[in-house]
Amino acid sequence: MAASLRKGPVSHLFSSISKIRLLYSARLLSSDGIRTAVTENNHKDKARVLAERYSLDGAKVKIDPFLQDLVKTGLKLENDPRLLKYHKMNGVEELHINEFISAVQDDADFLQRAVEGKLVVEDFDYVKSTIDNIYNECSEIKGGKNASYIPELSLVDPSLWGISLCTVDGQRHSVGDSSTSFTIQSAGKCFNYAIGCDEIGRERVHQYIGMEPSGAHFNRMALNNKSKPHNPMINSGALVLSSLIKPRLSLHERMGFLLRKFDELAGLPPRSIKIDTITCDSEMEHCDKNMALIYYMKSKKSLPSDTSIDDTIKLYTRLCSIEIDCYKGAVMAATLANGGVCPITNKQVVTPASVRHTLTLMHSCGMYDFSGEFAFNVGLPAKSGVSGVIVVVVPHIMGLCLYSPPVNDNGNSVKGLEFCRRLSKDFHFHLYHSQFHQHQKF
Numbered sequence: 001m002a003a004s005l006r007k008g009p010v011s012h013l014f015s016s017i018s019k020i021r022l023l024y025s026a027r028l029l030s031s032d033g034i035r036t037a038v039t040e041n042n043h044k045d046k047a048r049v050l051a052e053r054y055s056l057d058g059a060k061v062k063i064d065p066f067l068q069d070l071v072k073t074g075l076k077l078e079n080d081p082r083l084l085k086y087h088k089m090n091g092v093e094e095l096h097i098n099e100f101i102s103a104v105q106d107d108a109d110f111l112q113r114a115v116e117g118k119l120v121v122e123d124f125d126y127v128k129s130t131i132d133n134i135y136n137e138c139s140e141i142k143g144g145k146n147a148s149y150i151p152e153l154s155l156v157d158p159s160l161w162g163i164s165l166c167t168v169d170g171q172r173h174s175v176g177d178s179s180t181s182f183t184i185q186s187a188g189k190c191f192n193y194a195i196g197c198d199e200i201g202r203e204r205v206h207q208y209i210g211m212e213p214s215g216a217h218f219n220r221m222a223l224n225n226k227s228k229p230h231n232p233m234i235n236s237g238a239l240v241l242s243s244l245i246k247p248r249l250s251l252h253e254r255m256g257f258l259l260r261k262f263d264e265l266a267g268l269p270p271r272s273i274k275i276d277t278i279t280c281d282s283e284m285e286h287c288d289k290n291m292a293l294i295y296y297m298k299s300k301k302s303l304p305s306d307t308s309i310d311d312t313i314k315l316y317t318r319l320c321s322i323e324i325d326c327y328k329g330a331v332m333a334a335t336l337a338n339g340g341v342c343p344i345t346n347k348q349v350v351t352p353a354s355v356r357h358t359l360t361l362m363h364s365c366g367m368y369d370f371s372g373e374f375a376f377n378v379g380l381p382a383k384s385g386v387s388g389v390i391v392v393v394v395p396h397i398m399g400l401c402l403y404s405p406p407v408n409d410n411g412n413s414v415k416g417l418e419f420c421r422r423l424s425k426d427f428h429f430h431l432y433h434s435q436f437h438q439h440q441k442f
């Protein structure tokens, strides 16, 4: 059932939108030297307020209730690089107040918001239980088949079903098979595009690739009337994009560069994200269609003249074979929801401008030849892949990653699609939902 906007926990989601904007401006201001001194005092004051909240006698601070409040709001201390030092406090009974203040000082603003329940999703329990309900309802859905044109994908257990979400403040929740690894396939195309725009500039990218939905299957041999791929979210466009990224470097250097970017998008240390070489080889052995597509584009001069066909197809296929799970995918999607800043490291991984271009094209082209209907019914930027993954972005609020291998004729996960529809309906997430705009006026 759809929840009311004005009353109840969903209104918290919306009421926090203005706070997110304030948060952004605070981040921008913190790069200003003059402000820094003021901010330091503020942080100390906030750290003291926080200390007093958990101190009975004004001299010692109780650690356990402090940690419990952080966990209650959806923060995962054990695998959130920002909060690891608090995870390490587990088992410490109390700290001297000054010791506590110096430990929390740098994060005081964030911690204060967290313990007061003022992160972007204020009522995280409500969101968790609604998400769990939608997950359970969608578990019953049958239909679709594993993609089999990449033989390795046909061997995956079709009953796998997992979802994860991560908010722009790093609150996380997962259900089902969310730690099972799978290949990112076309869901990686949105991240490749964002990285590509930053690397070579959107003008150069769009000198070679269009920005219109194709209305055709994702690997259709079709170009627009300027002999360009319709957009970067389908195979033709993604192949051309692969040819443009660091073409002077060797294949392994190019892939190394891109994998490091994926690590950063997911908030992980370098060399965490890897390629599933078996699926990659399986696709390479059956890549006639993509080969035909790239030679067709070569004949139409859609690629830079010095492009190596061999390296391009290999780079493209390796990018499709990047191995993630729902946890990682949700953080990556949340990085897009957060203007390119990874929520669990606070690192700016891609620029806000590239995120804007990416979300725009995900909205219009992210779901292949189902993009129009998806935009109509769900109204959120999303990108799917034939492994059965869908990454969804709720701008300024959260990213989600859904995984269920059976896909429909368009190549979209059947359970994932229904999950998106219900998610948008229950939380009023459609970007053009009129109550959303009404609320903005308050």
Ligand SMILES: NC(=O)CC[C@H](N)C(=O)O
Binding pocket: 185, 186, 187, 218, 219, 235, 283, 290, 317, 320, 384, 385, 386, 387, 411
């Ligand atoms: N839709 C997809 O996920 C397609 C990706 C797949 N690797 C291919 O090139 O066909």
